[in-house]
Amino acid sequence: xxxxxxxxxxxxxxxxxxxxxxxxxxxxxxxxxxxxxxxxxxxxxxxxxxxxxxxxxxxxxxxxxxxxxxxxxxxxxxxxxxxxxxxxxxxxxxxxxxxxxxxxxxxxxxxxxxxxxxxxxxxxxxxxxxxxxxxxxxxxxxxxxxxxxxxxxxxxxxxxxxxxxxxxxxxxxxxxxxxxxxxxxxxxxxxxxxxxxxxxx
Amino acid sequence: xxxxxxxxxxxxxxxxxxxxxxxxxxxxxxxxxxxxxxxxxxxxxxxxxxxxxxxxxxxxxxxxxxxxxxxxxxxxxxxxxxxxxxxxxxxxxxxxxxxxxxxxxxxxxxxxxxxxxxxxxxxxxxxxxxxxxxxxxxxxxxxxxxxxxxxxxxxxxxxxxxxxxxxxxxxxxxxxxxxxxxxxxxxxxxxxxxxxxxxxxxxxxxxxxxxxxxxxxxxxxxxxxxxxxxxxxxxxxxxxxxxxxxxxxxxxxxxxxxxxxxxxxxxxxxxxxxxxxxxxxxxxxxxxxxxxxxxxxxxxxxxxxxxxxxxxxxxxxxxxxxxxxxxxxxxxxxxxxxxxxxxxxxxxxxxxxxxxxxxxxxxxxxxxxxxxxxxxxxxxxxxxxxxxxxxxxxxxxxxxxxxxxxxxxxxxxxxxxxxxxxxxxxxxxxxxxxxxxxxxxxxxxxxxxxxxxxxxxxxxxx
Numbered sequence: 305x306x307x308x309x310x311x312x313x314x315x316x317x318x319x320x321x322x323x324x325x326x327x328x329x330x331x332x333x334x335x336x337x338x339x340x341x342x343x344x345x346x347x348x349x350x351x352x353x354x355x356x357x358x359x360x361x362x363x364x365x366x367x368x369x370x371x372x373x374x375x376x377x378x379x380x381x382x383x384x385x386x387x388x389x390x391x392x393x394x395x396x397x398x399x400x401x402x403x404x405x406x407x408x409x410x411x412x413x414x415x416x417x418x419x420x421x422x423x424x425x426x427x428x429x430x431x432x433x434x435x436x437x438x439x440x441x442x443x444x445x446x447x448x449x450x451x452x453x454x455x456x457x458x459x460x461x462x463x464x465x466x467x468x469x470x471x472x473x474x475x476x477x478x479x480x481x482x483x484x485x486x487x488x489x490x491x492x493x494x495x496x497x498x499x500x501x502x503x504x505x
Numbered sequence: 506x507x508x509x510x511x512x513x514x515x516x517x518x519x520x521x522x523x524x525x526x527x528x529x530x531x532x533x534x535x536x537x538x539x540x541x542x543x544x545x546x547x548x549x550x551x552x553x554x555x556x557x558x559x560x561x562x563x564x565x566x567x568x569x570x571x572x573x574x575x576x577x578x579x580x581x582x583x584x585x586x587x588x589x590x591x592x593x594x595x596x597x598x599x600x601x602x603x604x605x606x607x608x609x610x611x612x613x614x615x616x617x618x619x620x621x622x623x624x625x626x627x628x629x630x631x632x633x634x635x636x637x638x639x640x641x642x643x644x645x646x647x648x649x650x651x652x653x654x655x656x657x658x659x660x661x662x663x664x665x666x667x668x669x670x671x672x673x674x675x676x677x678x679x680x681x682x683x684x685x686x687x688x689x690x691x692x693x694x695x696x697x698x699x700x701x702x703x704x705x706x707x708x709x710x711x712x713x714x715x716x717x718x719x720x721x722x723x724x725x726x727x728x729x730x731x732x733x734x735x736x737x738x739x740x741x742x743x744x745x746x747x748x749x750x751x752x753x754x755x756x757x758x759x760x761x762x763x764x765x766x767x768x769x770x771x772x773x774x775x776x777x778x779x780x781x782x783x784x785x786x787x788x789x790x791x792x793x794x795x796x797x798x799x800x801x802x803x804x805x806x807x808x809x810x811x812x813x814x815x816x817x818x819x820x821x822x823x824x825x826x827x828x829x830x831x832x833x834x835x836x837x838x839x840x841x842x843x844x845x846x847x848x849x850x851x852x853x854x855x856x857x858x859x860x861x862x863x864x865x866x867x868x869x870x871x872x873x874x875x876x877x878x879x880x881x882x883x884x885x886x887x888x889x890x891x892x893x894x895x896x897x898x899x900x901x902x903x904x905x906x907x908x909x910x911x912x913x914x915x916x917x918x919x920x921x922x923x924x925x926x927x928x929x930x931x932x933x934x935x936x937x938x939x940x941x942x943x944x945x946x947x948x949x950x951x952x953x954x955x956x957x958x959x960x961x962x963x964x965x966x967x
Contacts, residue, residue, distance in 0.1 A: 322677040324634065325718050330699030332680050335641070356699060369701040369862075370682030372641045384642075388603045389806060389838055390761035392852040426685065426856050427806075428642055429606035431836065432514045432759055432767035441644040445513050475647035479654050479678045485664040487673035490591040490633035492718035497590050499671040501556055501631040 306345035312336055315478070316355060322481065324489035327356045334367050339472040343374040371425075372441075374471075379414045379421035381459050382471045383407075384438045387424045390431035399435045400424045402449045406456060419460065421471075439464075440471050506787050508768070512614055514606070514759070516768035518787045521747050523755045524731045525771045527615050534649045536656040539617040545662055547734030551625045552670050559629035559737070566736050566744040567753050569774075571607075572597055572688070572726030573805065573834045575822045582630040584713035585721035591633040592721040594626055595697060595712075596730060598639040598646070599681050599688045603806030603856055604836030607757035607769055608727035612639065612646035615731065616653035620663065620676060622730030625737055627674045630723055634675055636697055641681040651678050685860035689930045690724035691716075692862070703862045704930040728757055728835075749775030752821050756835050758782065763796065763841035764789035772820060779803065780816040783839060796841035800946060804833030806853050807935035809908050809922075810942035826922040829910040846950045850943035851879040857936035867902040868933030874898045875940055887955035895944060899937035902927060907941045917945070 308316055316336055320329040333355065337348035344367055346360075353360045367373045385391075385400050400411065403422055407415055411424040430436040433445035437452075444455060458464050469476060490496075507517045511531045527533035527542055539545070551559045564579030585592050596619070600608040611619060623635050637654075639646050654676060657663045665673045684702045686692050691705035694717050709715050716722020732754060736744050745753040752775035759769045760782055766789050772782065782788045783798065792798050800810045809830040811818075818824055822832050840849055858872035875898055878891050899907065903924045911919040926934045944951060 322675070325698065327699035328636075328679075328697055331682050331696065335680055335682065358699070362700075366699060366701055367682075369703075370641070370684050372683040387852065388856055389802075389849060389852045390604050393762045393838070393840065393844065393849065426859060427601055427603040427605075429600050429609045429640070430514065431604045431606055431761040431838070432769060434761065438642065441642050443513075443645070474641070474644055474680065475651055477648045477651045477655075479651045481658055481664065481675065481677075485658045485661070487634075487665045487675040489675070490593075492591065492720045495590050496633075497588070498631050498633050499673070500628065501590075 306341050306347040307351045308337060308340060308348065312340050318480070320355065322479075322489070324491045327358055330356050330358065330363060330366050331370070334363070334373055335474055338373060339474065342470065342472045343377050377418075378471060380419050380470050381439050381468070382421045382423065384423045384425040384428065384441075386426070386428050386430075386434065386436045388427035388431075390427070391434035391436055394434045396435040399437070399447060399449070399452065402452060406453060420456070439468050441474065442468050512610060514769045515610055515614075516766065516770055518770065520771065520773060520787075521755060522771055523735045523744075523747070524611060524615070524618065524728060524757065526735075527618070528610075533614050534616050534653060536617060536653065536660060539615075543738060544617055544734075545621055547737035548621050548624050548662065549668065550737045551628050552668060552672060556629050556631060559625065562736065562741050563629060563733065565741045567751070568729060568732055568736065568744075569752060569822070570726055571728035571732075571756065571835065573602065575832060578725060578729050581711065581713060581725070582626070582723055584711050585630065585723070586714060589721050590631065592631055592723065593717045594623060594630075594632040594635040595690075595693060595717060595722055595724045596623060596635065596637040596727060597688065597690065597693055597724055598637060598643075598727045599693060600640055600727070600834075601685045601688055602834045602836060603853060604759060604761055604802065604838045605805050605834040606759055607835060609640075609643055609646055610757075610769060611727050611731050612643065613649050616650040617657065618731050618734055619650070619727055620653055620657050622733040623676055624663065624667065624674065625733040626723065626725060626730055628672055632674070632723060634677070636677050636679050636717070638679045638681060638693055638697060641683050647678070647680065654678055684862070685856075686862045686930065686932055689932075692930070693724060694722060701862070703864050706929060748773055749821060751775065751823060756820065758820070758835045758837060760789050760837045760839065762801075762839035763793050763844070764791065764839050765793050766790050775819060775821045777820045778817050779811070779820070779837070782820070782837065783816065789839075792839070792841050794841075796843060799840045799842050799844050800846070800942075801840060802836070802838040804831045805836040806838070806856060807831075807931060807938055808833050809910065809938050810946060811910050812912060812946060814912060814914075815910050827919070829908045829919040829921055831922050846943050846947040847879060847883050847954055850939040851876070851883055853939035854879055854936050857932055861932055861936070865928040865933060867927045868936065871898050871902045872933060872936035875936055879940065882951060882954050885954065885956055887951070889955060891955065892944060892948070892951055895940050899941055902933040902937050907937065909942060909945050912946065915946070
């Protein structure tokens with residue numbers, strides 16, 4: 305279950321095919337396994353290591369550097385509230401406190417029903433629209449305390465299911481390069497002058 | 506002066522638009538709209554010329570990098586060793602500097618413009634494959650750029666024998682996973698190689714020499730590349746007619762914090778002043794609630810602070826550098842008279858301490874020290890020696906004089922940018938910048954928070 309299933313393995317192979325050096329697929333494959341399981345499992349890291357011709361330790365070394373990867377189950381909805389300067393200046397800290405109160409958890413915690421994980425995070429690139437939050441990396445802008453309460457209600461009631469997929473799903477539209485359109489990988493080991501540069505010389 | 510519900514934060518005005526010209530269309534991200542509004546004409550114009558001529562155009566237009574360092578893109582492309590192939594293009598869409606967002610809007614609102622920019626760059630500089638690295642937390646940007654790439658491949662704008670020419674290049678969409686330091690170009694390359702995002706030792710100073718997989722690599726910012734279609738369509742003269750000789754074209758600038766109308770504006774480069782931006786009718790319309798301006802950060806969280814004395818400086822890199830700060834990533838954060846300065850400094854310093862990759866001791870330890878000391882001062886547990894200690898720790902990251910603005914009020918002359926540093930990259934110095942600015946300009950606010958005591962409290966930190 306925690307290794308990539310057959311359908312995702314096929315997607316993994318397509319992702320890998322886009323890089324001339326397969327280890328570059330490490331982070332995208334970690335995302336894929338998190339999409340399948342909600343978090344990154346040991347078995348998945350072992351499998352990714354086999355796929356990208358690395359070791360489980362190296363894959364874990366990479367994964368543990370990045371904040372989006374979780375190594376144990378978290379809530380269905382990861383609620384990230386910005387506490388960086390622009391949001392801080394317009395009430396971001398108050399919003400974190402309000403969220404703690406509403407959800408009954410501290411940042412880093414998950415509600416007992418497994419629905420919500422709360423995180424106080426750094427800048428998420430919506431600085432003029434503070435206080436800002438993201439649910440599973442989908443933005444909400446100029447969030448008042450009432451907006452927050454409504455958002456939590458809506459998520460609980462499943463009213464935002466169409467817009468916000470469960471934690472782990474990053475993009476619902478994947479890149480696909482049709483075989484007949486692909487220029488193909490250019491390996492670092494093939495010192496070939498590009499055709500259009502040759503013509504220019 | 507208009508806003509659009511589908512482009513939250515963006516404020517249009519009666520000014521030249523180079524990169525935001527399609528933001529008023531709700532469907533600006535579709536190929537259909539892109540083609541109906543002049544899309545891929547810049548690529549056609551480029552392909553009609555020899556590659557070196559396109560490179561000359563970009564050099565001639567002095568397209569400055571919009572990511573933070575402001576290095577001219579055409580010059581950067583010229584740093585690849587002659588005849589060494591393959592060369593790669595890595596697009597830096599890992600925008601995460603506090604206060605900054607324009608790349609996210611450009612990716613969400615006009616992904617084809619970015620794709621076209623990538624293609625022009627690859628053609629001009631002989632780059633054989635392109636990797637478009639998007640910050641992991643930007644789910645919508647992923648979806649929009651992914652969809653746009655699929656459309657562009659299907660229509661023959663990307664891939665093999667583009668538009669029937671010998672020009673072939675693949676663009677792969679790549680995902681980040683949450684690490685600010687990956688915005689540093691060598692860390693970005695490490696991350697793209699599937700490793701921890703730790704910046705590489707310099708020299709070489711530019712990945713143009715040794716980059717992705719050890720090959721010559723150009724790393725360009727999203728906004729920089731988004732300028733290229735317009736440049737190729739309209740020509741060097743039209744481009745340099747906007748802005749100044751040293752800073753031509755436009756820039757996207759995010760103004761956040763205590764202004765009446767915060768927003769992202771495409772402004773004329775080089776001539777627009779901070780006063781125009783903060784107080785102008787077509788921009789932010791002044792400070793909220795009629796309050797006084799206390800200080801502002803002119804170029805992203807890493808930049809030393811300015812006070813009202815610097816308001817009349819134009820948005821021009823060299824002048825701002827000489828005045829003791831930097832334009833950086835085009836983010837201005839405004840603090841009014843109600844701002845608790847030590848707390849604001851803590852918020853910024855905490856960011857860089859948190860985002861340290863841990864390679865360099867002065868940054869890993871120093872950033873954390875700065876955060877903890879500021880934290881205890883803000884919590885009322887500061888000691889009388891703490892302010893000197895902040896400077897001592899900061900000086901171990903940045904020896905010598907740290908840049909700061911002039912102040913008639915305090916009898917200070919400006920110390921120009923840049924600083925010296927004991928770290929591989931700028932994350933460490935960035936942790937010190939807000940501390941140094943806040944202490945230099947508003948020392949009395951720290952002193953007011955310090956409770957006189959002789960011993961260090963038992964609990965420190967958060």
